[in-house]
Amino acid sequence: QKEVEQDPGPLSVPEGAIVSLNCTYSNSAFQYFMWYRQYSRKGPELLMYTYSSGNKEDGRFTAQVDKSSKYISLFIRDSQPSDSATYLCAPGLNQKLVFGQGTRLTINP
Amino acid sequence: NAGVTQTPKFQVLKTGQSMTLQCAQDMNHNSMYWYRQDPGMGLRLIYYSASEGTTDKGEVPNGYNVSRLNKREFSLRLESAAPSQTSVYFCASTLEGLGANVLTFGAGSRLTVL
Numbered sequence A: 001q002k003e004v005e006q007d008p009g010p011l012s013v014p015e016g017a018i019v020s021l022n023c024t025y026s027n028s029a030f031q032y033f034m035w036y037r038q039y040s041r042k043g044p045e046l047l048m049y050t051y052s053s054g055n056k057e058d059g060r061f062t063a064q065v066d067k068s069s070k071y072i073s074l075f076i077r078d079s080q081p082s083d084s085a086t087y088l089c090a091p092g093l094n095q096k097l098v099f100g101q102g103t104r105l106t107i108n109p
Numbered sequence B: 001n002a003g004v005t006q007t008p009k010f011q012v013l014k015t016g017q018s019m020t021l022q023c024a025q026d027m028n029h030n031s032m033y034w035y036r037q038d039p040g041m042g043l044r045l046i047y048y049s050a051s052e053g054t055t056d057k058g059e060v061p062n063g064y065n066v067s068r069l070n071k072r073e074f075s076l077r078l079e080s081a082a083p084s085q086t087s088v089y090f091c092a093s094t095l096e097g098l099g100a101n102v103l104t105f106g107a108g109s110r111l112t113v114l
Helices: none
Strands: A004-006 A011-014 A019-025 A032-038 A045-050 A054-058 A061-066 A071-076 A085-093 A103-108 B004-007 B010-013 B019-025 B031-038 B042-049 B064-068 B074-078 B087-094 B109-113
Touching: A004 A085, A011 A019, A019 A085, A019 A103, A032 A061, A045 A054, A045 A061, A071 A085, B004 B087, B010 B019, B019 B031, B019 B087, B019 B109, B031 B064, B031 B074, B042 B064, B042 B074, B074 B087
Parallel strands: A011 A103, B010 B109
Antiparallel strands: A004 A019, A019 A071, A032 A045, A032 A085, A054 A061, A061 A071, A085 A103, B004 B019, B019 B074, B031 B042, B031 B087, B064 B074, B087 B109
């Protein structure tokens, strides 16, 4: 069993839709939970991160963590074509990050 | 501010050839990393260096060597390339502290081994 599981997609939605991206993890010791965004042929870049269970909002993006069920979500409201990218979840423990496979998302105009 | 710079961006090798991927960061970060990214596998850590003069193996170190030349530079060497090493390689760096490990990535180096 992989330490972090993420549906690779691809996921295709119309512009303006609410997008939900999800990961599950097996290590209950993870201390913080990150989301990276990767545009085609580019390196990943940090989108947001949170330490605790609950929601963290940043503009149109909301990261949600449920430690009891080991479930991580990223919600994108009012999705835009510029949000088309691969999204990688990455829970971390101390200085170690474990990356999910990434979900490829396409927002259609 | 260039961030993390990787060279070369693209490389084609024949089986058995050797090559070195170069990485440099200008953010005064103390830790540097090499990852490989393959379809369906996500990012996997090859080697990392917590500080100048130290290196440690990651999840998939076999077939690779690294050198932390100074605080800015961290190179990855393939001594005898194999087709299984066809991948996209990413260098990353961070200013490690007590909090979350926020990595800054380079743009990647695409390697094909024939």
